[in-house]
Amino acid sequence: MEQEQKLTADQIIKFLEERNFKELKEELENLHPVDLVDAMEELDKKQRMLVFRLLSKEEAAEVFTDMNSDMREELLEALTDSELKEIMDEMYVDDTVDVLEEMPANVVDRLLMATDEETRKQINTLLQYPEDSAGSIMNIEYISLRKEMTVADAILKIRQVGINRETIYTCYVTEKRKLIGVVDVKDLLTAGESRLIEEIMDENVIYARTLDDQEQVANQINKYGLVAIPILDHEDCMVGIVTVDDAMLVLQDETTEDISIMAGVSPNEDSYFGTSVFQHAKNRSLWLMLLMLSATVTGEILGHYEDAMAVMPVLITFIPMLMGTGGNCGSQSSTLVIRGLAVGEIEFKDIFRVLFKEIRVAVVVGLMLAVVNGLRIYIMYDQNVMLAGALGLTMIAVVSMAKCIGCVLPLLAKKLGLDPAIMAAPLITTILDTCTILVYFNIVTAFFHL
Structure with missing residues (x-):
């Protein structure tokens, strides 16, 4: 059966301009509240208010629940106390609590005044439960x-x-x-x-x-x-x-x-467009600053091997490749483990099973990358077998180390009561950059006696 075409914002505006409120009201009754909220986002303040007042009490309550906080505040400024009370009477208590948690204090007071004493008591009970607990999101209305x-x-x-x-x-x-x-x-x-x-x-x-x-x-x-x-x-x-x-x-x-968190951004409850430029910058800059400063360690280690790089300047050209490969391998492992922890597939007690599996994966992946990279170096650098061998061994070591660190750190974070997502790409990449430089220069200095 072919799905009916949804009422668009442009069509709503046309109904309003023609003052064809009766037909618009009939069309709105056939529109899902979520779809109506999407359409209302494209209307101006006056048009939203006109549309909202055409809805029945039950529909208005559902639409109000699905709105973002900015749209709710905008409507609350225009609604009379009696209209607000009708909406609050139709809303479920858990939805009312969700709305109240997003509203400023002065708006909360007005919303509470629009509810009866029994409902206020129920709301206050739910608000007393810790944030992110089952009690804070439960509905007390059941059969x-x-x-x-x-x-x-x-x-x-x-x-x-x-x-x-x-x-x-x-x-x-x-x-x-x-x-x-x-x-x-x-x-x-x-x-x-x-x-x-x-x-x-x-x-x-x-x-x-x-x-x-x-x-x-x-x-x-x-x-x-x-x-x-x-x-x-x-x-x-x-x-x-x-x-x-x-x-x-x-x-x-x-x-x-x-x-x-995995992208190194502080969590934010507001939408992307609903967040100011300054807030976006604030959410991102702290992580970037910490990761930037932590990279200082990598720079100090590089400085320690200045003599080796002076003797063989070609060694510098392989650093980006090794660091990038290590970071990517660590991110792959951490992402899979974090996902497993999130869905309950992996627990901390599985740490050795996970580690054993990742080590085997690392050996296979490392050998494949080492062979391909070794052949490339052998061809590009005058058939230098020593250099190809050193880079091949380094690749295997870096991949193995990255896989192990990538899988273990999220599990340790979970055990310590931290969010495993903290141990994702940005942090693991920074840690692995330092470890990769140490492994790389220890191997090449041993190979070439630098």
Whole structure:
């Protein structure tokens, strides 16, 4: 079936200019909130406000949730208190908390004033959990059933309260707030109405704790293919759920953070275009400065071998190739290990297995590069076998060293509680530059007795 063409920003502007609000309202009802937010980014402030006011309360709440912080602040300036209250009433509590965490203090106060006392209490509870914990991203709105209920009773309850819950596909069976089982809606719909929940519930429940790291919880959801995972507090009482859409956002944020760190850039929650030039420069300059200063060590080591380079100036021409190869090999290994750590494929206890595998890879890769490079040097430098042999041996040593360092450092960082992404390309390349110079000149000085 051919997909319908999405409403574009230009089409929205045309509707507004023609003041054809009725038809625009109908078109907006068929547009997904995420697509509408994308279109609204191309509108000016007045046009955004007109479009937003054409939306129903439910649609407005979804669109408001999907907006970036700048667009939200812009709308908040124009919305009346009653309009704001209608939007806040339609938003799920976990989404409200996400919005509040991105807003300045004066805006937060106004948003909280637009919520009822019970919702404010729930929001404050979630805000008290540590950042990046499961408690900070969980939704406290879920469907709770009792084991003595019949299937018919459970379905009736879902119909009554399901409209206010983020997900109804999985229901949780509790007793005095203790989680004792789970029931899928599919099981309820296919079971006899007189059967008890106790008979059809699954007692083997996968759960997480409020203080568990949010990335760990997101990986659990991904690993077990869950729609949502129940969250228990320190007293083993069920206090909320983390849904798969929240888990996807967590994994996206964590991946973005790791990519930034691996590139030597301080993580930033704002978008690329939403970040000022000064902030971009600030995020990048610290790492660049540290790496620049650390390269001073490499320069000092080179200075130590001035006499050898004076005797054989040709040695200088091979330094960029060796340093580049070492850095690239180290980056390959570190990237694969960091990825393995992120998805739970590799753990610190596997360090010797990883090291053994990388050593074998290094020997094969090193021999291939050494042979190719040795032949090149033999042909280009008057069939100098000694020089080709020295560079070939150096290549094998550099590749082996790079592979070992590249795989071990991220594992050590993980063991020490640091982000393994710190041990990525920029840092490993800098370390390997120094090590490569030491290995190279020790080998050539031994070969040529310099």
